[in-house]
Amino acid sequence: MPHLLSSIVAQLGGKLVGQDIHIQSVKTLSDATANDISFLSNPKYKKQLETTNAGAIIVAPNIVGLPENKSYIVADDPYLYFAKVLHLLYPPQKSTRQVHETAVIHRNAIVPDSCEIGAFVVIGENAQLGENCRILSGSVIGENCVLGDECVLYPSVVLYPKTHLGNRVMIHANSVIGADGFGNARTADKTWYKIPQIGGVIIGDDTEIGANSNIDKGALGNTEIGSGCRIDNQVQIGHNCIIGNHTAIAACTGISGSTKIGNYCIVGGAAMFVGHIEIADHTIIGGGTAVTRSIDKPDFYATCYPIQTQKEWVKNAVHIRHLNELSKRVKALEKQ
Amino acid sequence: MPHLLSSIVAQLGGKLVGQDIHIQSVKTLSDATANDISFLSNPKYKKQLETTNAGAIIVAPNIVGLPENKSYIVADDPYLYFAKVLHLLYPPQKSTRQVHETAVIHRNAIVPDSCEIGAFVVIGENAQLGENCRILSGSVIGENCVLGDECVLYPSVVLYPKTHLGNRVMIHANSVIGADGFGNARTADKTWYKIPQIGGVIIGDDTEIGANSNIDKGALGNTEIGSGCRIDNQVQIGHNCIIGNHTAIAACTGISGSTKIGNYCIVGGAAMFVGHIEIADHTIIGGGTAVTRSIDKPDFYATCYPIQTQKEWVKNAVHIRHLNELSKRVKALEKQ
Amino acid sequence: MPHLLSSIVAQLGGKLVGQDIHIQSVKTLSDATANDISFLSNPKYKKQLETTNAGAIIVAPNIVGLPENKSYIVADDPYLYFAKVLHLLYPPQKSTRQVHETAVIHRNAIVPDSCEIGAFVVIGENAQLGENCRILSGSVIGENCVLGDECVLYPSVVLYPKTHLGNRVMIHANSVIGADGFGNARTADKTWYKIPQIGGVIIGDDTEIGANSNIDKGALGNTEIGSGCRIDNQVQIGHNCIIGNHTAIAACTGISGSTKIGNYCIVGGAAMFVGHIEIADHTIIGGGTAVTRSIDKPDFYATCYPIQTQKEWVKNAVHIRHLNELSKRVKALEKQ
Known part of the structure; x- marks a missing residue:
């Protein structure tokens, strides 16, 4: 038209x-x-x-x-x-308000008539959907999940039990929200003892999450994603992270557990964050940057190894391993 | 209680x-x-x-x-x-011992009565499950797979044919075990000829694998993951890798084919390993570290580009490309 | 035999x-x-x-x-x-020519009798499959998708609407083709406004795509993958990228939107590409390399931070942040 x-x-x-x-x-x-x-x-x-x-x-x-x-x-x-x-x-597709005959919906789940439920969808006990949600083929919504209005789950999304989505949250295919965080205690004989992950995930309104991304549930408390966020494909967010509002995170980024990223931040693709750090509001992180410490001053941080041919790189890289000595030699020369 | x-x-x-x-x-x-x-x-x-x-x-x-x-x-x-x-x-959930009516189980598969089989699960010919397994909605177990007792597959896990899991293996949603390794021969006209991948994957007891992770089948022999391992989300393990016992690998790590990682190793997130190398027992690799050679001495290896603002980085990075010359200039000064 | x-x-x-x-x-x-x-x-x-x-x-x-x-x-x-x-x-498995009774195939979809359609597969309106395709359990083919002959989709692959595959395309489990690109306009109050992604994905003949990989649909035009390509697991290709023929991309690589990679290129694992750049035919990129600019001269580019123990690294890394000053100090010495 x-x-x-x-x-x-x-x-x-x-x-x-x-x-x-x-x-x-x-x-x-x-x-x-x-x-x-x-x-x-x-x-x-x-x-x-x-x-x-x-x-x-x-x-x-x-x-x-x-x-x-x-x-x-x-x-x-x-x-x-x-x-x-x-x-x-090209207005977004609206709910067809149809429940596919193959969908398996627990009798105690709340699914308003306004929702679209695709083929082979599974909705668990006590799960609760808002109005006009679209749950596409093969998605799985675990027990006690709560979805706001107009949420869209593309095919084969998995929400583990107790995941909470605000209104208008969109999650692309094959993403997983609420899997166990990576929590393990090491025993005296150096084997791993799993720490049961009993928290959940809470996602605010109007947040979009790409395909094949992961947000783990909290260990004890919750992992929290703000409102208005944009999270791309293949992003991994560890347990107990807190991501502020209106923050965008590009593809292939990994964020270790308990890291707190502020509001209005922009994170480039393939960035990585160590855990237990805090990033100030409005910080920008360039693609491929390893964020190894907290950032309290918003700025544009962007550090990655500069590209060269392999032949040139071999010549230069060897000196990186001896920069400390080179620096000392320069200091010695300066003293003379 | x-x-x-x-x-x-x-x-x-x-x-x-x-x-x-x-x-x-x-x-x-x-x-x-x-x-x-x-x-x-x-x-x-x-x-x-x-x-x-x-x-x-x-x-x-x-x-x-x-x-x-x-x-x-x-x-x-x-x-x-x-x-x-x-x-x-919070004891782990036990098998409900129920097979959902929608599950498609090959008549030659062995599924003990003690197992829980979720909706839309597919279990292939000659697959064999141990006691008390929990196979959640939408998971696919290929032909000739063997699972030990008390294994848990979260929703939409895919086991390619011939995957072997030990006892108490837990795999989180949307992970894929046993897909074809990345094996291709290059022809004289520089096109790729696929090398059929005919091996399998063997995973030991008590190993846990996160969500959206991949372990490829071996090209000829097997890819092997030890017992008691902890593998996080979005980890990629190439064909014919051998991972020892009680080794932990954090999220977003990629391990190229035929690499052998020892027992009791700890690998930080977003690490990457080239192929055909060997890592000693008890080695620790920091997050974001590129492991480009074998490691025969266990130690804590951790190397990534240190974070700076983009403005500072631009000034410094240019010199990395000329470190070899800088080193020569220092040597020349020392000779004087 | x-x-x-x-x-x-x-x-x-x-x-x-x-x-x-x-x-x-x-x-x-x-x-x-x-x-x-x-x-x-x-x-x-x-x-x-x-x-x-x-x-x-x-x-x-x-x-x-x-x-x-x-x-x-x-x-x-x-x-x-x-x-x-x-x-x-070990010849590749042939289509069984059987449609599983649980498959949900839209009455307007074209599925030749020679195809194999697995359990819980969903094929949308006006989708069109070529001869002898194998669509394994739980895969979802959106409306208006077109598949050539002898395509293989392993379990739980998701093709968003309007995805086009050539002949003999193979896609491994849990990969997603055609999800929305990461397109957002920032408003005056620094919130994100989603840019509807109305393009598609076109993949040539004889291309193989690994497990848990993503190729996003174009924003306006198409994302294009050539013929004879080999794309490994956990590869992310952003919207409007164009990948040439016979190019191989190893696992965990991320390619930002609108990047154009030539024919016969080889990209190592965990490489990352910024967007809107162009890579010449026959270029080779080493694993873990950040490609931050266009490459017009084919060569072997391979740059990543050289591995050391954490103890050595700490000593050297600090100097990277001050290389510019070190260089100036050497220059000053040379003037003397």
């Missing part, structure tokens, strides 16, 4: 410049054709405005010299506006 | 000091209230003994000056004792 | 030297017995020819002084030949 630009502006704000055309889809500047809307968020790509075939483009107010043969929506934040246009044109 | 301290001591040893009160749960020193037992394993937190509301605390014999208004259990290893109290108060 | 060496040579080429014996299995030189064939691909292990009990051995033409009591197949590439012998002795 095509949308008139004027109708988009009426719903999302911004200012229409040029003809009021119909839009069918959203594409990048290079892929767009006459029925598509695109966006320019980075002024350095402004030249693409001259070559794009997009029928309409979302631009910032400070872009001058717009080619005249196009339509534009002028918006303060073109990237955010683009996201909102996508939501308008 | 509350437990008397005297009853705990009767079962687990240790010495009761103070009143014989009823305990309902186990909490941290800061969360505990009058009906809870807590523990002090690190003497540096001794001050918390004065502020905690715990009714009882497990302490080491060398802690002196215990506040008098509390009850104590004096035990040689308070952390281990705490784990044992947890087991007493 | 045993195979005569002469029959193997008739099918695969190479030259038989010695007696024409029956072979039952393939083993390593150290494990093989009289009924086994083994191979010697690396001349440095030539001594094992004297001690092995293998009945037959595949060797390269340049190996001289072969012990006389054995049979040999002389082949240009013994490792590749060994792989082909394995295929001959």
